[in-house]
Amino acid sequence: MRATNSFVVTVQEVNSAPVLPLQTNRTISELATLWVTNTASDADLPANTLSYTLENPPAGAAIDSRGVISWTPSESQGPGQYTLTTIVSDNGSPVMRATNSFVVTVIKLQTNHPPVFQAQPDATILAGRMLVLTNVASDPDMPPQSIKFALLSAPEGLALDSQTGVLTWRPQIKSAGSTNLVSISATDNGVPSLSATQSFKVIVLRPASPVVRVTLSSEGACALEVSGDEGPDYVIERTLGFSPAQWEPVLIQVEPTLPFIWTAPACTNAPGAFYRLRLGP
Secondary structure, eight states: OOOOOOOOOOOOOOOOOOBOOOOOOEEEETTSOEEEEOOOBOOSSSOOOEEEEEESOOTTOEEOTTSEEEEOOOGGGOSEEEEEEEEEEEOSSSOOEEEEEEEEEEEOOOOOOOOEEOOOOOEEEETTSOEEEEOOEEOOSSSOOOEEEEEEEOOTTOEEOTTTOEEEEOOOGGGTTOEEEEEEEEEEOSSSOOEEEEEEEEEEEOOOOOEEEEEEOTTSOEEEEEEOOSSSEEEEEEESSSOGGGOEEEEEESSOOSSEEEEETTSTTOTTOEEEEEEEO
């Protein structure tokens, strides 16, 4: 005689935490890229899906879905020490996690970088007017180095402040209609010292021909009303004969506000006097 009975045994899976590899500390130079494979293993069958994050990483550090860490320290991050902590989580029930950490020492490089110019567009100026341009250059090193400016090529009379990069030029009337190349260097005080250069053009326009209107007063005085472009100097010259060598200035108006009036005394009493107007400088 026999008897039987049955019951069901349910085997439940116990989720195992993932395991991260042991990592050693690293040393890297700024601007170099660090690559660390920090892939975890999972003992569960089938293996759970793993996800990775970095806890409070330094700026620029990242970890991908395979557990690979990448980081390129910037110049501002060297020298220094940074801890990279990885958190790996599975998708089991309950969710299990693991962490590991290692220290990255960033070495400061002593590599000098040349200054960088802000582009300067071509300029246009009327002959006789004052041109003022500021040349801007920055130094990419951290901390930034000091920069001095110098002229490499420039028209006559142009000046450049070596500290501020401010360029000034009052082109003369003889420069009207010309196109002038200006080349400037910016040099840092690094070791070794490095420079950058930039060039641009300055186009000098010709002022309009001045207009002179002459009136005669009842007392015999001549009044000359002068109008034209502002910027140049206006020079009134006189001669008492017919020889061009005898012209002499009787009025020099430096960058005047136009129109202006000049009175020549006793025109009727000096019939041999002749006047002319020219632009300067």
